[in-house]
C-alpha cells in the first residue's frame with residue numbers, strides 16, 4: 001500500500017483572512033503576526049523550489065533593503081514585504097508538469113534553472129541537455145531534449161504562467177490586494193521585455209516583481225559563491241533582467257559585511273518578522289485557523305495530480321469519523337485542520353517519487369517518509385500550531401510502534417491523529433494512484449481490517465464501517 005494516500009483539491013473559494021493592523025483595530029483576544037504564519041509556510045515553498053531553507057525569508061530581507069533606497073509609503077512597503085515572502089506561493093502547481101517534461105527531480109530542475117541566464121541560448125541549451133532524462137537511456141533522453149528544444153519557448157511560458165496564476169490566486173485567498181497578487185504574477189518578467197509570461201518591460205513590470213526577481217537572484221548566487229558571485233551575476237544582468245536603478249541601489253550596500261551577515265540562518269525568521277512594516281495582527285479565532293489550513297491545503301494539493309483533492313477528502317472523512325465517534329466539536333475541528341495539513345511536508349518531495357508509476361526503491365521510500373517530519377517541523381514554527389504539528393505530523397505512526405518518523409508507542413499517538421491516519425489510509429486505497437486505479441469500498445475495508453490494532457485504531461475503523469452510507473462523498 002502506498003504510504004500515502006492520495007490527493008488534492010480545489011477547496012472552495014473563501015473570503016480573505018480577517019486582518020487587524022496594529023495600532024488600529026487591535027483584536028481583543030490573543031493574536032498572531034501574519035508574518036509569523038507566512039514566514040513559516042515559506043519554508044515549505046523553499047522545499048518545493050529546491051532552495052536551501054530560508055530562501056524566501058532571505059529574499060524578503062534583501063528586497064526590503066533594496067527598497068529602503070526608495071521613498072516608499074507604508075502601504076507600499078507592506079505590499080512589497082508580502083510579495084517577497086509569498087513570491088513562490090504558486091511553485092507547487094507546475095512541479096508535476098516539470099517532472100513529466102524532464103523525467104527527473106523537479107526540485108533539482110527548479111533550483112538549477114534559477115542559476116541559468118535563460119536569455120542566453122548556449123547556457124539554456126546546456127541546461128536542457130544536462131537535465132532532461134537524467135538516468136534514462138540515451139534514445140529517451142535525446143527524445144526529451146529534442147521535444148524541449150522544439151517547444152521550449154511555449155512550454156516555458158506555460159510553466160511560468162501556471163505558477164504565476166496560482167501564486168497570485170493564493171495571495172488573493174490570503175486577503176492581499178492587487179499590488180501583491182500582481183507582484184507575484186509578474187515575478188519572471190525581465191527589464192528588457194524578454195521575460196514571461198507577458199513579456200512586460202521596464203516600468204510596466206510591477207515594482208514588487210522587479211525587486212523580488214533581483215532579491216531572489218542575489219540570494220541564489222550568494223548561496224552558491226558568496227557576495228562576489230552575487231555581485232558579478234547582478235552586474236552582468238543589469239538592464240537585461242534587472243531594473244538598473246535597483247541594481248544601483250544594491251551596489252551601494254553590496255560591500256557591507258553587516259548586510260551579508262544578516263542573511264545567516266540563526267534568528268532569520270525573527271529578523272524578518274521585525275521588518276513587517278505594518279504589523280498585521282490576526283485575531284486568533286477558530287475561523288482564522290480554518291482559513292489558514294484551507295489555504296495551505298491548496299498549495300499542498302497542487303503538487304501532484306495523484307494527490308489532487310487528497311487533503312480535502314481526508315479532512316472530510318476525518319471530520320465525519322470524529323463526529324460519529326462522539327468526539328467534541330473542538331477535537332473534530334482540530335482533526336479537520338490536521339487532515340488539511342498532514343501532507344504539508346510533501347511539498348519537499350520530488351514528483352519523480354510522488355508520481356512514479358511503479359514501485360518505489362528503498363532509497364525513494366526513505367525520501368518519501370521524510371514528508372511527515374517536514375510537516376511537523378514546518379507547523380511547529382507557528383506557535384498557534386504547536387499542538388497541531390503533533391496531530392498532523394504523526395499520521396504515519398503505528399499503534400505497534402513501527403511507524404514513522406518517531407516510532408511512537410500506542411499511548412503516545414493522539415486520538416485525533418488516529419482518526420486522520422484512518423481517513424488517510426482509506427483515501428489512499430479508494431483514490432487512483434500512479435500505479436493503479438481506485439479500489440472499491442469493500443476491497444478497501446477488507447485491506448484495512450488486516451491493519452486494525454497495527455496501523456489502524458479499532459474504534460476509528462468501526463466508525464469508518466458505519467460511515468459507509470455517506471460514501472463516496474458528494475462534494
Ligand SMILES: [Fe+2]
Pocket residue numbers: 003004005342343371372395396
Ligand atoms: Fe502522508
Ligand SMILES: [Fe+2]
Pocket residue numbers: 004005006310314342343424
Ligand atoms: Fe496523506
